[in-house]
Amino acid sequence: MKKKVSNHSIEGALQKYHLTLTKFLKKHPEQWEGWFYIDKFFKTENIEKVPAKKIENFSKKVKLCMDEFIYLMKYDDERIFLVSKKDYQIMKITNSLYEILDFFKTPKQLMSKKAFAVGNQTVDWNVVTELIEMNFLKPV
Numbered sequence: 001m002k003k004k005v006s007n008h009s010i011e012g013a014l015q016k017y018h019l020t021l022t023k024f025l026k027k028h029p030e031q032w033e034g035w036f037y038i039d040k041f042f043k044t045e046n047i048e049k050v051p052a053k054k055i056e057n058f059s060k061k062v063k064l065c066m067d068e069f070i071y072l073m074k075y076d077d078e079r080i081f082l083v084s085k086k087d088y089q090i091m092k093i094t095n096s097l098y099e100i101l102d103f104f105k106t107p108k109q110l111m112s113k114k115a116f117a118v119g120n121q122t123v124d125w126n127v128v129t130e131l132i133e134m135n136f137l138k139p140v
Contacts, residue, residue, distance in 0.1 A: 081093065
């Protein structure tokens with residue numbers, strides 16, 4: 001048998017929720033401000049799901065850059081995140097991956113299927129292939 005929920009109990013729960021939220025926002029007003037920008041940050045009207053190009057289609061040289069719908073956030077070496085503006089996913093990433101993706105913020109021309117250096121690490125071409133397949137990097 002279903003229990004009937006009255007408007008009075010719903011109203012009471014909403015008032016309690018509103019009071020809790022109000023107390024939190026008075027303590028941390030900066031938390032509210034972010035909601036004004038979230039709509040601008042996640043502009044998705046021009047997003048198309050385009051299949052990634054296969055590496056075999058590239059010639060000896062390939063020009064790659066980070067996808068424009070990827071956003072990187074680094075607070076410190078332990079708190080590094082990748083935000084996908086396509087599907088609102090937030091992923092914690094390693095400093096190594098951050099450095100690789102940050103390297104591709106501006107287009108870079110590479111020799112196809114050859115390892116290359118980013119900072120003090122050597123990046124294998126298989127990593128680039130995976131990043132393209134994940135739509136983190138794209139050919140220019």
